[in-house]
Amino acid sequence: MSDSELQALIDLLDDEQVYSDVRQRLLEYGNNAIPYLENVVEERDEDRIGQATLILREIHQQEFESKWINTLQRYQGRELDLEEMTWLIARIGYPAVDVDFYTGKIDELAKHTEQRIQPTDSEIDKVRRLVGVVSNTFGYTGNTADYYEVDNIFLNRLLDRKVGLPISLSVLYLLVARRVDIPLAGVGIPGHFMLKFTGGAGETSEPYVDPFYAGRMLGRAAVQRFCIRTGAGFREYYLEPVTDTDIVERMLRIMVMRFTRAEKNSQLRRMHTLLRLYSEHYKKPEDE
Numbered sequence: 001m002s003d004s005e006l007q008a009l010i011d012l013l014d015d016e017q018v019y020s021d022v023r024q025r026l027l028e029y030g031n032n033a034i035p036y037l038e039n040v041v042e043e044r045d046e047d048r049i050g051q052a053t054l055i056l057r058e059i060h061q062q063e064f065e066s067k068w069i070n071t072l073q074r075y076q077g078r079e080l081d082l083e084e085m086t087w088l089i090a091r092i093g094y095p096a097v098d099v100d101f102y103t104g105k106i107d108e109l110a111k112h113t114e115q116r117i118q119p120t121d122s123e124i125d126k127v128r129r130l131v132g133v134v135s136n137t138f139g140y141t142g143n144t145a146d147y148y149e150v151d152n153i154f155l156n157r158l159l160d161r162k163v164g165l166p167i168s169l170s171v172l173y174l175l176v177a178r179r180v181d182i183p184l185a186g187v188g189i190p191g192h193f194m195l196k197f198t199g200g201a202g203e204t205s206e207p208y209v210d211p212f213y214a215g216r217m218l219g220r221a222a223v224q225r226f227c228i229r230t231g232a233g234f235r236e237y238y239l240e241p242v243t244d245t246d247i248v249e250r251m252l253r254i255m256v257m258r259f260t261r262a263e264k265n266s267q268l269r270r271m272h273t274l275l276r277l278y279s280e281h282y283k284k285p286e287d288e
Contacts, residue, residue, distance in 0.1 A: 006033060010036045013048040013052060013055075019051065023055055023058075026055050027062065030062060037056045041053055060095045065273070068277055069277055071088060073282070077285055079284075080244050080248050082171065082244035082248065086155050086175075093151070093153075097156045102156050105159045106159075107179070109134060109172075110176045112137065113133045113176060114180045123182070123183055124207075127182055127199075130173065130180075134172065134176060140158070140164075140172065140211070141163060142169065142212035142213060142214075145163075147165070148258060150258045150264070152164045152165040153165055153167070153254055153258065155168060155171060158172060165254070166212040167247065167251055168251075169211035170186055172211070173211050173215075174186060174195070183197060183199035183200075184209065186242045186246070188246060188247070190227065190232035191230045194212075194218075196241055197209070206218055206219050208223050208239075224239075252278070256275070
């Protein structure tokens with residue numbers, strides 16, 4: 001479309017008789033229409049700002065769903081990539097999130113960790129260096145003041161505020177650990193999430209890391225007692241490492257629970273749409 005044609009559609013936004021057709025045309029042109037709609041919002045055009053805002057939201061959601069589907073299809077029959085999917089999940093709450101900016105923050109944590117590691121450090125010593133950087137030096141910890149806040153799940157908000165959920169903090173640890181080859185894996189015990197050292201049996205009596213509680217390191221017996229205190233009892237598989245796909249799916253389930261608890265109905269409907277697309281367009285390796 002030419003500039004004049006797009007502008008003509010924008011000028012008709014407040015015409016109730018043709019609004020339905022105008023909306024549909026703008027949705028069809030998607031990203032090409034965004035600058036024109038954004039001008040309406042930025043200029044605070046009172047006659048059209050409401051309609052422009054709604055259509056902008058629809059275009060962003062339309063573009064995101066296309067990206068969501070394409071990413072899932074690209075990983076058909078393979079494990080999902082944790083970092084890529086975590087940033088997609090962040091876009092559910094923050095469509096314009098600057099991924100490069102926040103990736104730089106993770107890179108910075110990895111750089112500080114690498115600088116702390118000594119040539120004589122064992123693999124478990126490296127884990128302790130990681131805990132020292134992320135939890136002690138930079139102060140990332142659990143949000144005990146507002147545990148059920150929706151923002152706790154999004155990695156960009158965790159990096160902004162330095163508080164989050166067990167799973168979002170564990171993801172941060174994992175992304176840093178992978179940059180510096182520290183052997184950690186996620187462990188999804190009921191009602192909580194932590195990390196397990198996977199660098200070798202018998203190297204440590206405290207193979208578990210709990211990022212929510214300032215990166216405290218725990219032995220097997222302590223984690224077992226923690227499981228029992230939650231009321232979930234204990235099963236051996238609770239302590240087994242989970243896959244990146246498992247972590248992504250757990251994050252999505254938590255988002256549904258958080259939106260439900262906060263009575264955010266529009267976000268909840270969107271999550272159900274994304275979960276439906278997930279089941280339609282992605283098959284795990286074991287499902288192939």
